[in-house]
Amino acid sequence: MQLLKERIQREGKVLPGNIIKVDGFLNHRVDIRLMEGIAKEFENLFDVKSITMVLTAEASGIALATICAQRYGVPMVFAKKAKSDNIEGGLYQSEIYSYTYKKKITQILSREWLTSHDRVLIIDDFMANGEAVRGLCDLVSQAGAELVGVGIAIEKGFQGGGDRLRGMGVNYHALAVIEHAEPGNITFRDEE
């Protein structure tokens, strides 16, 4: 997606540790018009007419997933990080490793809001090692629901998460795959 790549080139910053900071438009301050453009782009890549829900993980995926769910006319569900006492029993759980927080995290999702009848589009803002999305796929599988696809705004192509999903045959699309990043020089993988 050309517009997204231009925003990354213009406003993205590369920090030590291969961190790519896009917090001016994606995951701290969110440009809603850009999210609308991304949601429209996913519409060309996934069979959104057939889905029953958009699923994401808290926190930064929620804004994009909300705009996608709005456009496709379905509810948005987000998996939570465990330890809140606001969720009673009847949960799906998946264990993931958060490279951001440098610890294991348990994703939880109420069995009430994901069942074997659901057709799920997973949406997230960012894909690096892919742990968050791996956990979400696991939740979908536990529910016996159908995974229609996985849509990501920005993938760090050099960290393997996206390629692992492609290798598994998941209907996976990222709109901007960063192949290489150093300060002042961000390059993208050629279009699929």
Add this chain to the structure above:
Amino acid sequence: MQLLKERIQREGKVLPGNIIKVDGFLNHRVDIRLMEGIAKEFENLFDVKSITMVLTAEASGIALATICAQRYGVPMVFAKKAKSDNIEGGLYQSEIYSYTYKKKITQILSREWLTSHDRVLIIDDFMANGEAVRGLCDLVSQAGAELVGVGIAIEKGFQGGGDRLRGMGVNYHALAVIEHAEPGNITFRDEE
């Protein structure tokens, strides 16, 4: 807001510890059409034409804040819980106590995305003790920005957070103020 109160009456569950569970439409599975209705309602209560941003706290406020920001044509910014290494220096910080997680949490917000020129509408899905919103107000104050108002979908009126803001003269509105909650019986405060 009648529609919201009806949803709470019909789908809300009261759990031990005065927890009111509305996770089927507000903060786990999110009904986007309802969020649009709430955003429209806030438009009648706040001078949204004058704001430069919608501010919320991660995680569950993000969906509603996104739909509000979309409607008012401004960016949505969310304060993060500290400990991520994705945010470099130059932060506003506020300390709050999370009753959900039973520990102190530091909210952080990049100085890049909130300045003294901003006119801020704070939006959150839920108000109980009001710690999250107190922290957000503190961030706005640190920036020297102007607080236009605070809009909340559901307030637990008996936990004091909303009344404290009203007492401080903040332009505060909650669309459903729960006065009393026990299993099978949720009652609301009369309209302002």
